[in-house]
Each structure stands twice: as structure tokens, then as C-alpha cells.
Amino acid sequence: MTTSGITVVRGEQELYPWLAHAFAHARTEISCAVDQLFSWVVTRTASVPATRFPPGVRVRKLYRAGLLLDPAFAGYAHTMADLGAEVRVPEREVNETVLIDRRVAVLAGDTAHGPRGYSVVTVPEVVQGIASLFDTAWATAAPLALWDADRTDLRALAPRVLEALAAGAKDETAARTVGLSVRTYRRRVAELMAALGAETRFQAGVRARELGLI
Amino acid sequence: MTTSGITVVRGEQELYPWLAHAFAHARTEISCAVDQLFSWVVTRTASVPATRFPPGVRVRKLYRAGLLLDPAFAGYAHTMADLGAEVRVPEREVNETVLIDRRVAVLAGDTAHGPRGYSVVTVPEVVQGIASLFDTAWATAAPLALWDADRTDLRALAPRVLEALAAGAKDETAARTVGLSVRTYRRRVAELMAALGAETRFQAGVRARELGLI
DNA sequence: AGTCCGGTGGCAGAGTCCTGCCAAAGCGAG
DNA sequence: CTCGCTTTGGCAGGACTCTGCCACCGGACT
Numbered sequence: 001m002t003t004s005g006i007t008v009v010r011g012e013q014e015l016y017p018w019l020a021h022a023f024a025h026a027r028t029e030i031s032c033a034v035d036q037l038f039s040w041v042v043t044r045t046a047s048v049p050a051t052r053f054p055p056g057v058r059v060r061k062l063y064r065a066g067l068l069l070d071p072a073f074a075g076y077a078h079t080m081a082d083l084g085a086e087v088r089v090p091e092r093e094v095n096e097t098v099l100i101d102r103r104v105a106v107l108a109g110d111t112a113h114g115p116r117g118y119s120v121v122t123v124p125e126v127v128q129g130i131a132s133l134f135d136t137a138w139a140t141a142a143p144l145a146l147w148d149a150d151r152t153d154l155r156a157l158a159p160r161v162l163e164a165l166a167a168g169a170k171d172e173t174a175a176r177t178v179g180l181s182v183r184t185y186r187r188r189v190a191e192l193m194a195a196l197g198a199e200t201r202f203q204a205g206v207r208a209r210e211l212g213l214i
Numbered sequence: 215m216t217t218s219g220i221t222v223v224r225g226e227q228e229l230y231p232w233l234a235h236a237f238a239h240a241r242t243e244i245s246c247a248v249d250q251l252f253s254w255v256v257t258r259t260a261s262v263p264a265t266r267f268p269p270g271v272r273v274r275k276l277y278r279a280g281l282l283l284d285p286a287f288a289g290y291a292h293t294m295a296d297l298g299a300e301v302r303v304p305e306r307e308v309n310e311t312v313l314i315d316r317r318v319a320v321l322a323g324d325t326a327h328g329p330r331g332y333s334v335v336t337v338p339e340v341v342q343g344i345a346s347l348f349d350t351a352w353a354t355a356a357p358l359a360l361w362d363a364d365r366t367d368l369r370a371l372a373p374r375v376l377e378a379l380a381a382g383a384k385d386e387t388a389a390r391t392v393g394l395s396v397r398t399y400r401r402r403v404a405e406l407m408a409a410l411g412a413e414t415r416f417q418a419g420v421r422a423r424e425l426g427l428i
Numbered sequence: 429a430g431t432c433c434g435g436t437g438g439c440a441g442a443g444t445c446c447t448g449c450c451a452a453a454g455c456g457a458g
Numbered sequence: 459c460t461c462g463c464t465t466t467g468g469c470a471g472g473a474c475t476c477t478g479c480c481a482c483c484g485g486a487c488t
Contacts, residue, residue, distance in 0.1 A: 172444090180466090203382040214420055384473095
């Protein structure tokens with residue numbers, strides 16, 4: 001791995017140790033956008049510090065809404081908040097991104113072809129551009145506390161609703177098994193779709209699956 | 215890895231070299247059930263022999279219908295057939311399975327928690343039971359040639375239909391972009407759902423995603 | 429020519445899903 | 459208890475999806 005320019009890393013084996021080191025030595029800022037459950041699972045060991053983040057370092061986390069429907073991830077998000085991180089939830093989905101001290105940026109590629117590619121960028125202009133994009137996403141995102149204030153019930157029901165949906169059940173029977181009226185069940189589904197940023201149920205299925213909620 | 219009993223292997227790194235070796239030394243039979251695009255991508259290097267399978271070895275492949283909607287995979291399936299493998303398509307989805315010489319069975323676990331677990335079984339009774347289950351699945355499955363005889367058009371359209379669905383488009387607009395009438399577009403979606411074994415569009419979304427078609 | 433046949437597209441009716449509206453029920457504050 | 463707020467569930471109407479039916483078209487075969 002070089003120390004300037006752009007380096008592409010394939011797969012996580014190489015990236016994560018390096019990331020852990022970078023996290024540990026950050027001086028002013030760590031900003032992350034997390035988009036998929038998978039990357040969190042892999043990252044957690046590297047990115048959960050034992051103690052609070054040092055006061056000089058601003059830690060910002062952007063967690064895609066759908067992810068917080070996973071109870072375990074929601075717990076993780078709150079742990080991060082407790083440790084001193086600012087956690088926000090963007091409206092739209094965001095590309096997986098890591099920013100450190102406004103000097104290094106890591107962008108994740110798609111997972112379509114083999115191991116995921118990660119571009120590590122140290123070119124100042126590019127990093128600045130990425131940082132600015134991150135900032136706008138950050139600005140329009142809602143603080144965690146605000147976001148999940150009125151979604152506690154949804155989070156409680158989401159797993160069962162998702163299960164029913166994934167089973168291919170009709171609303172009628174699904175509502176009965178979940179123990180809701182059809183009207184309320186559909187309300188939950190609508191909220192779920194909103195949280196997943198989906199406009200059709202097909203899309204919701206795709207999103208739910210790619211977030212690992214099913 | 216032991217030579218008898220049941221061994222659980224986590225992740226593919228350890229399994230695939232071993233599998234390749236086992237494939238190369240099979241004496242009478244290699245039977246595989248493939249359920250997910252992912253495992254194929256990882257396996258292909260190990261399991262595509264340069265030449266035809268040796269005549270004494272019966273090679274049976276059970277490929278989940280949805281997988282064949284992926285053009286690359288369909289090509290792979292035909293390559294296998296050309297090399298002398300019997301390829302069939304089951305009605306229902308099957309658990310990822312490998313059987314070698316009726317003496318060793320490999321069963322894949324779920325991918326939910328971290329790296330996928332693979333159980334390598336050499337207990338004769340268990341292997342026999344697994345083999346018998348495989349045989350029934352095999353018996354009810356349709357030969358590849360028969361299956362995709364009348365599905366060539368679907369395979370050609372599937373990517374674009376899936377794309378439209380994933381974009382959250384309504385049938386009206388989706389049909390127009392794909393260049394079909396609404397009626398025919400819905401026919402395609404219905405066929406797609408049948409191929410994916412889905413009863414609702416949500417389910418189809420989940421399946422399509424987990425097969426890596428989106 | 430005629431006939432058959434697979435695919436297409438329109439139409440209709442049924443089934444399913446979505447959502448605004450409103451009354452009823454729960455629930456905490458005053 | 460009463461008020462106000464939130465959630466629930468029923469209802470209705472509309473939007474969307476699904477599918478059977480049938481007419482139409484183009485190609486193959488006799």
C-alpha cells in the first residue's frame with residue numbers, strides 16, 4: 001500500500017488491519033458512512049474501541065436507515081453514540097465511505113465481481129471533494145436519537161413483518177400471524193418500505209436482503 | 215480435517231482446495247447441488263476441469279432454476295453439460311450439497327452469521343441418507359436441455375426486467391422501457407417469479423438479490 | 429392456398445395492495 | 459374525571475398486479 005495517490009485494495013483482509021491502525025492514529029476526525037450490514041460485521045472488531053473516543057477527535061457515523069432495523073446493529077449504533085460518536089441517519093442511501101483527518105478517504109466499490117474493491121485516496125483535492133460530499137450528506141441526515149425516537153415499535157415488529165413478507169404471505173394472513181389488523185400491518189409495511197427507501201415491495205425485498213435483514 | 219466423522223469448516227479458504235482435490239480423485243460419482251451464485255463464482259476455478267470428465271465417473275449437477283437466469287451461469291452450466299455432466303433443474307430450491315463417490319458429503323450451512331459453515335460428512339449412514347435425498351431431488355428435476363428449451367427468450371429479457379423491477383418502476387413504465395406491452399411484461403414477471411420460486415414480488419426481490427441477479 | 433402453432437397484445441374481472449379519513453380505544457397530564 | 463395526544467382498526471376508493479380469454483400476426487408445414 002502506497003502512502004500517496006490512489007490505491008485499490010481488493011477484499012477486506014488487507015484493508016481492515018490498515019483501517020484499524022488509521023483509526024487508532026486519527027488526530028482530528030473519523031467519518032464513516034456505512035451502507036451494508038456485511039461491512040459492519042467485518043468491521044466491528046476493528047472499529048469498536050474499548051474506551052471513549054479521544055476528545056480531540058470528532059467521530060461521525062452515517063448509518064443507512066434500513067440497517068437500524070436490525071436490532072443488533074441498532075445496539076451497536078447506540079454503543080458508538082455512547083462512546084462519543086455523532087451518529088446520523090441519511091434520507092438516501094450513501095456509498096460506503098471512510099474519511100480520516102480530511103487527509104485520507106476510503107471508498108468502497110461494488111460487490112458484484114468477486115471481492116469488494118476499496119479505493120484508498122490520499123490526493124488532497126480528491127479527499128476534499130469527497131469530504132464535501134460527505135458533509136452535505138451529513139447535513140441533511142437526522143441525528144440518531146431523533147430518527148429512532150418514534151420508530152421503537154417499528155424496530156420491534158420489523159423482524160416479524162419481514163419474515164412474513166419473505167415467506168410470501170398475503171397481508172391478510174401475515175397480519176393475523178403477526179397479531180395486527182390488516183390496516184396496521186400495511187402501515188408497518190409502508191414504514192418499512194420508507195425506511196428501506198423502496199417504492200415497491202420488490203425493491204423492498206431486494207434492499208432487505210442486501211442489508212442482511214433476511 | 216479428519217478422515218472420518220463430521221467436520222465443520224468455516225469459510226471457503228479451507229474447503230475449496232480440499233474439494234478440488236476430492237473432485238480430481240473421485241472414482242465413481244460427483245453430485246453437486248448449487249443454490250447460490252456466490253458459491254459458483256468461488257467454485258468455478260476449482261470445479262471446471264480442462265478436459266471431459268473421465269468416463270467412469272458420473273457427474274450430476276443440480277442447478278437452481280433462478281441461477282440459470284444469469285447468462286454467465288447458463289453458459290457455465292452448458293459447459294459442464296458439454297464436458298459430460300448431467301445437468302438438471304429442480305422445481306424447488308435445494309440445499310447446497312456435494313456428494314463424492316457416495317462416501318463423502320458436504321453440506322453448506324447458512325450465510326447469516328459470518329463465514330459460511332460447511333459440514334463434511336463421512337459417516338456412511340448419514341452419507342447414504344443424504345445421497346438418497348439428493349436422488350429424489352434429482353429424480354424430480356428436469357434435464358437442462360428440456361428446462362431452458364422454451365426459456366431462451368426469458369433469459370434474454372430477465373436482466374432488463376429485473377433491472378426495471380429493482381428500480382421500483384411500475385409495470386406501465388417498465389414495460390415501455392423494456393419495449394413490451396404491459397401484458398407481455400407481466401407475463402415475463404410471472405415467469406421470472408416462477409423461476410425464482412417466489413409467490414410475491416417481495417419474495418422475488420429477496421430471491422433475486424440472494425442469487426446475485428441484482 | 430389452407431392449417432397449425434407459438435408468441436403478442438388488448439381487455440376484463442378478480443385479487444391484492446395502498447392510503448386518506450374517521451371513529452374508537454388507550455394513556456398520560458393536569 | 460376530562461382533555462389532549464397517539465395509536466389502532468374499519469371502511470372506502472383508488473391504484474396496482476395477476477390472469478384467463480380471445481383476436482391477431484408471422485412463420486412453418488402439407
